[in-house]
Amino acid sequence: MEWKKAKWLIIAMLLAVNIVLAVNIAYRYTRALGAELDSLRAAVEIAPESYGFEAALFEQLPRYLYEYTGSRDLPAEAAVASAIVHGECKSTDEGGGVFIYNSPGVERVLFRRGGNITGIVSSDENIIISDVIVAAAQKSGLQTLGEGDEVEFYYDGTPISNAYYSHTVYGEHTSLTGIVPFSTGWARGEKGRSRGEMVLVLKNIIEDHGLGAIKSVKAVYFAESVDSKTHLLTPAWQVECQNGGFTVSIMDKSVLELSVN
Amino acid sequence: MTEFLKTLLICVLTVTMVLLTVCFFIVTVSSDALSPRDLVFEATRSTRTESNEKDVSGTQLQTAAFPCQIAFFSGMGRLYMPLSHQEYSEALSSTEQFFEEAIGSCYDYRQSSETDYLLSLLEQGILWVYDYPMPFYMLSRWADYDYALQDISVSSMFACVKDSSVTLHLKDSAGAYHCFSTQADGAFITRTCATFSPNGVISAMTNSRNTADDVLILSGGFSLPCYSVNTGYSGDNTEISRTVMTRLSINPYLSSVYRDGDTTIYIEGSSRLHLYADRHLSYTVTDQSGGIPLSIPSDVSRQDSLLAMIEGVRAIVFGLWDDLSSDSVQLSLTSISENDGAYTLYFDAYIGGCYISRGDIAAAAALVENGKITSLSIYPLSLHRTKDSSVLPFAQAQAAASDKAVLRVQYVLGDENILVPILADVKGGN
Numbered sequence: 001m002e003w004k005k006a007k008w009l010i011i012a013m014l015l016a017v018n019i020v021l022a023v024n025i026a027y028r029y030t031r032a033l034g035a036e037l038d039s040l041r042a043a044v045e046i047a048p049e050s051y052g053f054e055a056a057l058f059e060q061l062p063r064y065l066y067e068y069t070g071s072r073d074l075p076a077e078a079a080v081a082s083a084i085v086h087g088e089c090k091s092t093d094e095g096g097g098v099f100i101y102n103s104p105g106v107e108r109v110l111f112r113r114g115g116n117i118t119g120i121v122s123s124d125e126n127i128i129i130s131d132v133i134v135a136a137a138q139k140s141g142l143q144t145l146g147e148g149d150e151v152e153f154y155y156d157g158t159p160i161s162n163a164y165y166s167h168t169v170y171g172e173h174t175s176l177t178g179i180v181p182f183s184t185g186w187a188r189g190e191k192g193r194s195r196g197e198m199v200l201v202l203k204n205i206i207e208d209h210g211l212g213a214i215k216s217v218k219a220v221y222f223a224e225s226v227d228s229k230t231h232l233l234t235p236a237w238q239v240e241c242q243n244g245g246f247t248v249s250i251m252d253k254s255v256l257e258l259s260v261n
Numbered sequence: 262m263t264e265f266l267k268t269l270l271i272c273v274l275t276v277t278m279v280l281l282t283v284c285f286f287i288v289t290v291s292s293d294a295l296s297p298r299d300l301v302f303e304a305t306r307s308t309r310t311e312s313n314e315k316d317v318s319g320t321q322l323q324t325a326a327f328p329c330q331i332a333f334f335s336g337m338g339r340l341y342m343p344l345s346h347q348e349y350s351e352a353l354s355s356t357e358q359f360f361e362e363a364i365g366s367c368y369d370y371r372q373s374s375e376t377d378y379l380l381s382l383l384e385q386g387i388l389w390v391y392d393y394p395m396p397f398y399m400l401s402r403w404a405d406y407d408y409a410l411q412d413i414s415v416s417s418m419f420a421c422v423k424d425s426s427v428t429l430h431l432k433d434s435a436g437a438y439h440c441f442s443t444q445a446d447g448a449f450i451t452r453t454c455a456t457f458s459p460n461g462v463i464s465a466m467t468n469s470r471n472t473a474d475d476v477l478i479l480s481g482g483f484s485l486p487c488y489s490v491n492t493g494y495s496g497d498n499t500e501i502s503r504t505v506m507t508r509l510s511i512n513p514y515l516s517s518v519y520r521d522g523d524t525t526i527y528i529e530g531s532s533r534l535h536l537y538a539d540r541h542l543s544y545t546v547t548d549q550s551g552g553i554p555l556s557i558p559s560d561v562s563r564q565d566s567l568l569a570m571i572e573g574v575r576a577i578v579f580g581l582w583d584d585l586s587s588d589s590v591q592l593s594l595t596s597i598s599e600n601d602g603a604y605t606l607y608f609d610a611y612i613g614g615c616y617i618s619r620g621d622i623a624a625a626a627a628l629v630e631n632g633k634i635t636s637l638s639i640y641p642l643s644l645h646r647t648k649d650s651s652v653l654p655f656a657q658a659q660a661a662a663s664d665k666a667v668l669r670v671q672y673v674l675g676d677e678n679i680l681v682p683i684l685a686d687v688k689g690g691n
Contacts, residue, residue: 007267014274021281028288094444095406096365112446113362225358228365228405254354258456 036063039196047203052213058195061219065192065235067251068155068221070183072113072229074099076136077182081109083132084121084176097228106173114225114232115163115181123174133165133180140182153180161220161238161247162257181223181231192235192250201253202239205246209260212242222247222256322568324357324403325575325594329614329669330390331356333457334421338383341457344485344670346589346613353614356387359449363420363429365406367441373430378419378438381430385454386421392609392616392669392687393595394434402568413439422447484651485670485682488612488644491540502527502536504584508577509534509544509637510553540585544637552633553577567597567604574606574627574634582625585641586610590617592624603630610642616687617642617672617680644680653684 040058047053081101082089092100097113109119121129130151134144142163143154153163165178193201206214217240221233236256238247244260331352332342343349382388394414401407414434420427420443427445432438503513506527516529523538531551535543546552555573557566571594582592592608599605610617610624617624619640628636652670669687672680 004264004267007264007271010271011267011274014271014278018274018277018281021278021285025281025284025288028285032288094366094368096362096367096404096444098362098366098444100444110444113358116446118448228361254351 033063036194036196039194040199043196043199047199050213051203051206052215053199053203057214057217058199061195061217061237062158063195065158065219065221065250067189067192067235068186068233069189069226070140070181070186070231070233072097072225072231073140073182073184076140076184077111080117080132080136080182081111081119084119084127084129085109086122086124097225109176113228115179115223117165117176117178117180119177120173120175123169123172129167129174129176130165133178136182137180140184141186142180155186155221155233158235159218159220160223160233161236163223179223181233183231186233190251193253198237198248198250198253201248202237205239205248205255206241209244209246209258211244211246211260215240215242220247222249224256322403322405322572323575325571325579325608326391326393326395326399327353327591327593327611327614328389329392329593329611329616330388331614332388332390332462333454334382334384334386334388334419335454335457335459336383336385339459340388340462341454341460342462344460344462344483344613346486349613355453356389359387359445359453360389360418360420361404363427363443363445364400364404366444367429368444369442371440373438373440375436375438377440378430378432381419381421381428384421384423385450386419387450387453388417388419390417391415392593392611397431398564399568399571402564420445420450422450484649485613485615487647487650487675487682488672488680489647490674490678490680491643491645501584505536505542505581506534508580508584540641540643542581542585542637542639542641544634546635549631549635552630552635553637554633555629557632570604570629570632571597571606574629577634578606578608578625578627578637578639581639582608582641585639585643587642587644589613590642590644595623603628605629612644612672612680615670615672615682618685619674647679650681652682 037059041055044053044055044058077099078089078091078101081091085101085103085107087103087105087107089101089103092102094100099111101109101111101119103121105122107119107121109117109121111117117133128148130148134147134151137144137153141155142160143157145152145154149166151165153160160181163179163181165176165180167174167176202214202217205211218238220236220238222236224232224234226232234249234251234256236247236249239245244258246255246259247257248255330342331349332340333352334340343352394416397413397415398407400415413431415431416434417432419430421430422428425447427443427447427450429441429443429445430438431440502525506513506516509532511527511529511532511534513527516527516532516534519526519528525536527534527536531547533545533547535541535545537543544553555570557569557573559566561569575594579592582590589612591611593611594606595609596607597604598607606627606629607623608625610619622640624642625639626637627634666686668684670682671685671687672682673685675681
C-alpha cells in the first residue's frame with residue numbers, strides 16, 4: 001500500500017522537475033533567439049547605409065547552417081557512366097581522385113573530386129542523361145527541382161549554388177559537364193558562423209572589392225571536396241550587389257566565388 | 262494493471278527528465294539559439310558523428326609543407342602573384358586540391374630541360390615554389406597517391422595547360438628538370454588564370470642580369486604590411502595551459518605546478534612542460550618511459566614510417582600553433598634530420614608565403630625517439646598588423662645581390678618588436 005502511494009509521489013516529483021526544466025529551456029531558448037537577432041540588428045546598424053544593409057534582408061536567412069561531409073559514392077558514379085555510355089564500359093582509376101569510364105568507341109565520362117563530371121557520349125534519344133544524373137543525385141540524398149539543363153540541386157532544402165548539369169549536342173555526339181556530388185550519405189559537421197558576424201564579413205568584402213549596394217542575399221551550400229574520397233557541402237551566403245556578386249563561406253569566411261562587373 | 266501503468270509512466274518521465282537535463286545543459290553552455298532539431302543533434306553528437314567522421318576521413322595524410330610563392334601565368338609570361346596574406350591564403354586554398362589532383366594523376370614521366378621548363382612558363386599555368394625542396398614521394402602521398410619516383414626533391418612545380426591537357430613540370434633541388442602528363446582539370450587553369458590580372462610581378466628570365474631565370478621578381482615599388490609582435494600572454498593563461506597540456510597528453514588536474522620567475526612549469530610523471538612568459542613553450546621528458554607516443558606502423562617501408570611520424574608530429578605541432586599564434590601565421594615543415602635513429606623535425610613560420618626570420622630559432626622543433634616525441638619547443642607568434650612599409654626596389658636589391666641570386670620577400674624583426682618586410686637572397690636557404 002505504501003509503495004503504491006510512493007509511486008504517485010515519484011510521478012508527481014518527476015512531472016514537476018520536467019515542467020521546471022522545460023520552462024527553463026524555453027525561456028533560455030527565447031532569450032538566446034532574441035540575443036542572436038539583437039546582434040544581427042546591431043551588426044546591420046554598423047554597416048554604412050550606402051551598402052543597402054537592411055535587417056529584413058538577413059532575418060529571412062536560416063539562423064545557423066551546418067557543413068556536411070559525405071563519402072564519395074564511386075559505385076553511383078560507375079552506374080551513371082554505365083547508363084549513358086553505350087556498350088561495355090571500362091573504368092580506370094587515374095589517381096588524384098580522377099576516374100575515367102571508356103567505351104570501345106570514343107565515348108568517355110570522367111569524374112573528379114568534388115562531384116565534377118565531364119564527358120562525351122553518343123547522342124541517343126532513348127537515354128536522357130539528366131534523368132540518370134537526377135536519379136543518382138536523389139539516391140545520394142540530394143533534392144532536385146526542374147529538369148534537363150535547368151535542374152537545380154538542393155540539400156536539406158537549401159540550394160547547392162555550384163551544382164549543375166549541362167549538355168551540348170554536336171550531331172552524333174553529346175558533351176556533358178556538371179558538378180553533382182554523389183555520396184553514400186551525409187554527416188553533419190561544425191556549425192557555421194552567426195548572422196551578425198557574417199554581416200560584418202559582408203561589409204568588409206563589399207568595401208575591399210567596391211561591389212556597391214546589396215541587392216539580395218540567400219543561403220546556399222557550395223559543393224567542394226575534403227580530399228579525393230570525400231565531398232564537402234560548405235554553407236555559404238550568395239550575395240548579389242550593384243557591381244557584382246560573391247559567395248562567402250560561413251565556416252571560415254573565405255570568398256568562394258567572386259564576380260566584379 | 263494500474264501498477265504497471267504507473268511504473269511505465271515513471272520510466273517515461275525519468276527518460277524525459279534525462280533528455281531535458283542534457284538539453285538544459287546544452288542551452289546553458291551554448292549562447293546560440295539552436296532550433297529544437299539542432300538541440301537534439303548536439304545532444305547526441307558524441308554518439309553519432311564519431312562514427313560518421315571515421316567513415317569519411319579515411320587515412321589520407323595531411324600536408325605539412327606549403328609553397329612560399331604561388332603564381333598564376335595567363336600566357337606569354339604575364340603573371341599574377343598574390344602578395345598580401347589574404348591573397349596568398351585564397352590562392353593556396355583554391356590551388357591546393359588542383360595540385361593534389363595533378364600529382365595524384367601524373368603518368369608518362371620523362372626528364373626535361375631548363376629550356377622546356379622556361380618555355381612552359383609562357384603557357385597558361387600555375388606555379389608553386391617551395392622555400393625548402395620537398396621529396397616527391399611526400400608530395401605524392403599527401404596527394405593520396407603513391408608514385409615510385411625516388412630521390413627527387415621538388416623546389417618548384419608548374420602545372421600548365423595545352424590543348425586542354427595538363428602537364429606538370431618539376432624543378433628539383435639539384436637543378437634538374439622533370440615532366441609528367443596528368444589527368445588534372447585543364448579548364449581549372451584556364452578559368453582561374455583568367456580571373457587574375459598581372460600585378461607587376463615578372464619572371465626573371467625577362468630581366469636576368471644576375472638573377473636566377475625562373476625567379477619571380479617584383480618589378481615596381483610596392484609595400485607590404487608590418488606586424489607588431491605581441492610578447493607575453495594577455496590576461497589569465499590558465500585556459501591556454503590546459504589546452505596545451507591536453508594536446509601534450511599531460512593531465513591538467515594531476516600535474517604539479519611550479520613557478521620559476523615568469524615561467525610556469527607543469528610536471529606529470531616524467532613529462533615537463535615549461536610555459537615561458539614570452540609565449541615560448543618547451544616540452545621535455547626526463548627518461549625514456551615518457552613522451553608522446555605517435556601512431557607509426559612497424560611493418561611498413563621507411564618512407565611510410567617517416568610519413569606517419571610527420572603526420573603525428575604535424576597534428577600536435579599545428580594544433581599547438583593554432584592555440585598560441587595568430588590565424589595569419591602559417592607553419593610549414595622545412596627539414597628533417599636523423600641521428601642514431603632519432604629524428605628532429607623543424608617547422609618555420611610564414612605569413613602570406615613570406616618567411617619570418619628570427620635568427621637561428623625555428624618556429625617549432627620536435628625530437629622523435631623510438632616512436633615518441635621526447636622534446637618539443639614552439640615559439641608562437643601573435644601578430645598585429647600595423648603600417649605598410651615599402652620594400653627595397655628590385656633593381657637596387659639586384660645590384661647588391663650575388664650572381665644568380667634568388668630574391669624573395671622575408672620578414673625580419675626590427676626595432677620595437679616590429680616585423681618588417683625586406684628582399685633577401687635565399688639562394689643558400691633561409
